[in-house]
Amino acid sequence: MxxxxxxxxxxxxxxxxxxxxxxxxxxxxxxxxxxxxxxxxxxxxxxxxxxxxxxxxxxxxxxxxxxxxxxxxxxxxxxxxxxxxxxxxxxxxxxxxxxxxxxxxxxxxQVKTSVDQRSNGTFTVRMSLDDDMGNVMDLKLMAVRQDIAKLLADRFQKEPERIYSQIMKLLMENDDK
Incomplete structure (x- = not known):
């Protein structure tokens, strides 16, 4: 021992x-x-x-x-x-x-990301956020370079809730312009 x-x-x-x-x-x-x-x-x-x-x-x-x-x-x-x-x-x-x-x-x-290369040379960044009830957000973005795609995925991994709330805020804003 x-x-x-x-x-x-x-x-x-x-x-x-x-x-x-x-x-x-x-x-x-x-x-x-x-x-x-x-x-x-x-x-x-x-x-x-x-x-x-x-x-x-x-x-x-x-x-x-x-x-x-x-x-x-x-x-x-x-x-x-x-x-x-x-x-x-x-x-x-x-x-x-x-x-x-x-x-x-x-x-x-609950927080998942992936980066996949497209046939045209760009990249798809997939980011999803789940909670105990199921999927909250599933977002796919195009990035022109792999390093940018990985940066997006890494930033989402660090603060998914903040990104989700900012997207919701933007979508819910009253645009009186």
């Missing part, structure tokens, strides 16, 4: 991994699972790696071809049974980290 945390053996690391896998909103890669599991000083890299591999081998987790880990029904059942074995302070830290990660995943799924 690594440090002086509350997690003391491999079984507790497995409980923690299952706890995390049961609470993420979509499958996650190795690095993310590692970051979320390292919420306690008692967890070391090599023990974590071994425990993660064991959980896949025993059918508690799946590992997709894309390298993403997801919990199985078996893992979910065992997680629910064993989660009270995880020290409360570790669960609190873990829940805080999970909430931040899940917000990031939701955001990624």
């Amino acid at each position: 690594e440090g002086r945390g509350f997690i003391h053996d491999k079984l507790e690391i497995k409980f923690l991994i299952l706890y995390i896998a049961a609470r993420v909103i979509e499958p996650i890669p190795f690095d993310t699972m590692l970051d979320l599991t390292m919420c306690d000083d008692g967890v070391g890299y090599f023990d974590f790696s071994e425990c993660l591999r064991d959980l896949v081998n025993t059918g508690h987790l799946t590992l997709s071809d894309a390298g993403l880990y997801a919990i199985t029904d078996k893992g979910l059942r065992n997680s629910q049974i064993c989660e009270s074995s995880i020290p409360y302070s570790v669960r609190l830290r873990c829940d805080k980290n999970l909430a931040a990660w899940n917000r990031k995943l939701r955001r990624k799924n």
